Amino acid sequence: MSANPKKKKLSLAGQIFIALILAIIVGLCMMGCSDIAAKYIKPFGTIFLNLVKFIVCPIVLFSIMSGVMSMRDIRKVGAIGWKTIVYYLLTTACAITIGLLVGNIFKGIFPVLETTDLVYEANTSASFMDTLVGIFPSNFLAPIVNANMLQIIVMALLLGFSVVLVGEKMEGVIAATTRLTDVFMKCMELILKLSPIGVFCLLTPVIAANGPAIVGSLAKVLLAAYIGYLIQLIVVYSITVRTMGGMNPVTFFKGMLSTMIFAFSSASSVGTLPLNMEATQKLGADKEVTSFVLPLGATINMDGTAIYMGVCSIFIASCFGIELTISQMITIVLTATLASIGTAGVPGAGMIMLAMVLQSVGLPVEGIALVAGIDRLFDMGRTVVNITGDSSCAIIVSNAERKREARKAAKS
Numbered sequence: 542m543s544a545n546p547k548k549k550k551l552s553l554a555g556q557i558f559i560a561l562i563l564a565i566i567v568g569l570c571m572m573g574c575s576d577i578a579a580k581y582i583k584p585f586g587t588i589f590l591n592l593v594k595f596i597v598c599p600i601v602l603f604s605i606m607s608g609v610m611s612m613r614d615i616r617k618v619g620a621i622g623w624k625t626i627v628y629y630l631l632t633t634a635c636a637i638t639i640g641l642l643v644g645n646i647f648k649g650i651f652p653v654l655e656t657t658d659l660v661y662e663a664n665t666s667a668s669f670m671d672t673l674v675g676i677f678p679s680n681f682l683a684p685i686v687n688a689n690m691l692q693i694i695v696m697a698l699l700l701g702f703s704v705v706l707v708g709e710k711m712e713g714v715i716a717a718t719t720r721l722t723d724v725f726m727k728c729m730e731l732i733l734k735l736s737p738i739g740v741f742c743l744l745t746p747v748i749a750a751n752g753p754a755i756v757g758s759l760a761k762v763l764l765a766a767y768i769g770y771l772i773q774l775i776v777v778y779s780i781t782v783r784t785m786g787g788m789n790p791v792t793f794f795k796g797m798l799s800t801m802i803f804a805f806s807s808a809s810s811v812g813t814l815p816l817n818m819e820a821t822q823k824l825g826a827d828k829e830v831t832s833f834v835l836p837l838g839a840t841i842n843m844d845g846t847a848i849y850m851g852v853c854s855i856f857i858a859s860c861f862g863i864e865l866t867i868s869q870m871i872t873i874v875l876t877a878t879l880a881s882i883g884t885a886g887v888p889g890a891g892m893i894m895l896a897m898v899l900q901s902v903g904l905p906v907e908g909i910a911l912v913a914g915i916d917r918l919f920d921m922g923r924t925v926v927n928i929t930g931d932s933s934c935a936i937i938v939s940n941a942e943r944k945r946e947a948r949k950a951a952k953s
């Protein structure tokens with residue numbers, strides 16, 4: 542069943558890569574006439590971006606709502622559920638902080654671009670209190686109409702929790718939300734199919750205006766993201782697996798190697814799930830724990846995606862000559878943590894969610910064009926981090942549960 546879609550996904554990645562190469566060639570050839578590229582090629586890229594913006598609101602609303610609704614199962618599994626959620630949230634917040642730190646360290650070598658007609662409306666004047674108040678919607682439709690991401694997240698959380706609290710009578714609503722999430726995911730998949738055209742049309746004018754410098758800067762932002770991924774893997778997970786999981790990190794990574802390689806080549810957490818289950822159980826995690834923790838992780842725990850969002854936000858801000866304030870960075874930590882929950886475990890989903898993070902701090906969504914051409918390269922690394930984070934959680938929760946059982950047995 543999985544052989545066919547995998548082939549299709551890979552070919553889309555190939556198409557995007559070809560689009561990137563073509564954009565570089567055509568862009569360089571048009572260096573003398575960049576206004577023509579901006580006038581006649583860029584509008585098609587704008588259409589692609591508009592579609593991305595169009596789909597991001599329903600995706601966030603519905604996927605976070607269905608994520609919260611799955612809490613009903615978490616209540617059923619009690620102790621395992623809460624430990625899992627806390628670990629997922631903490632490691633994701635840690636990941637986005639690493640992303641922002643690495644991004645800030647690399648900022649000095651990121652370029653400031655000639656961004657043709659792109660405009661940036663600074664929204665740095667709002668105070669922290671204003672930002673806080675602004676997160677809560679005062680109107681049911683306004684968050685969606687204005688594409689206010691933080692308000693949409695609050696709305697999704699409130700509605701999702703309300704459904705969980707109302708309880709059993711809500712089965713129909715939960716099923717409908719899951720179905721609608723599937724529909725929007727499909728829609729996102731269709732829009733992503735246009736990425737090669739989008740990438741070509743958005744990147745050509747930027748290269749025509751900036752010349753070859755931009756190509757080198759892509760290598761720099763990619764390097765920054767991979768350094769972030771490695772820190773999360775080698776430092777964060779090694780520490781958590783050793784201290785809370787009671788396992789030697791070398792044993793952990795050895796056991797995970799083939800699964801990590803599969804994640805790297807498939808760029809899909811969901812596609813890697815069966816392999817991850819097997820590997821994590823072989824490493825000693827309980828079956829009961831893995832069968833809850835890993836599917837949930839493949840849906841909501843995306844540490845690699847969070848790192849990518851941090852690095853790319855800083856990169857895009859510096860390309861547009863924007864200095865991010867501390868309160869904007871805090872907003873990025875919050876939104877990216879939630880955005881990674883809303884990211885589907887399929888190739889390219891993180892890029893759509895990056896649009897949401899950029900919107901939340903008023904950065905130009907057009908900036909996605911800069912990194913979209915090599916998104917697959919980012920995606921392969923972030924998926925490895927995503928699934929390793931899930932597996933580390935299963936090891937830790939299994940260990941904690943075993944200890945709890947032992948304590949219980951000792952008492953009785």
Ligand code: ASP
Pocket residue numbers: 808809810811843845846884885886887888889890891892920923924927
């Ligand atoms: N491809 C990633 C995953 O499956 C999600 C993303 O695009 O960040 O985990």
